[in-house]
Amino acid sequence: MTTLNGLPAHALLVHFIVILAPLTALLAILCAVWPAARKRLVWLVLGLAAITAVLTPLTTDAGEWLEERVGRSALLHEHTELGDTMVYFSIALLVAAALLAFIHVREVRGKSVKPVASWILAAVVIVVSIATSVQVYRIGDSGAAATWGDLPAAEAKPSE
Template sequence: MTTVHGLPAHVLLVHVIVVLAPLAAVLAIICAVWPAARRRLVWLVLALAAAAMVMTPLTADAGEWLEKRVGPSPQLHTHTQLGDTMIYFSAALLIAALALGFLHVRENRDHSMKPGLHWVLATVVILVSVAAGVQVYRIGDSGAAATWGDQMAEPTG
C-alpha cells in the first residue's frame, strides 16, 4: 500500500502503531500484575498485540516507499533505522501477550500454580511492555524531527 486518497499510507498507518502498541503494552502490564484484570482483558491484549505485529511491517514498508520519494537526510535515516527495529519490539510484545494467555489458561486449569512463576512472567511482561512503549516514542520522535525539524527550528514572523 503506497497512498490512501492521495496521502502517503505511512502517515496514516503509523497512527495505528502509535495507538495499538502502547495500548497493548499498558494493558499487558495491568494483566501481568492484576489477576482480575487478566481474567477480563487477556484476550483483548492478545488481539491488540497481534494487530500491532501485523501492522508493523505494513507500516515499515509504506515508510520505505515514502523514504524513496522524499530523498535522504540524516534525520530520516535515523527514523528509518529506528523504525526497522519495531518489528522486534512488536514480536516481543506479542510473545508476552501469548505468555499472559498461557498463564490465564493455566490458572483456570490448575489453581495451585507456583506464585514465583507468575512474578517472573510479570517482570518480563513489564520490561517488554516498557521497552515497546519507549521504542514507539523514539521512532515517533525521530519521525517528527525528520518531518518537522527544519520548520520548527526557524522562528515564524
C-alpha cells in the same frame, strides 16, 4: 501498501502503531500484575498485540516506499533505521501477551501457577512493555524531526 486515498499509507498506518503499541503494553502490564484484569482483558491484549505485530511490517514497508520518494537526509535515515527495529518490539509484545494467555488458561483449568513463575512473567511483561513504549516514542520523535526539522525554530522570530 503505498497510498490510501492519495495519502502515503505510512502517514496513516503509523497512527495505529502509535496508539496500539503503548495501549497494548499498558494493558499487558495490568494483566501481568492484577489477576482480575487478566481474567477480563487477556484476550483483548492478545488480539491487540497480534494486530500490532501485523501492522508493524506494513507500516515500515510503507515508510520505506515513502523514503524512496522524498529527499534523503541524516534525520530520515535515523528514523528509518529506528523504524526497522519496531518489528522486534512488536513480536516481543505478542510473545509476552501469549504467555499471559497461557497463564490465564492454566488458571482457568484449575492448574496452579507457581508464584515465582508469575512474578518472572510479570517482570518480563513490564520490561517488554516499557521497552516497546519507549521505542515507539523514539521512532516517532525521530520521524517528527525528519518531517518537520527545525520548522518551529525557523518560524520563531527573535524578540526585538
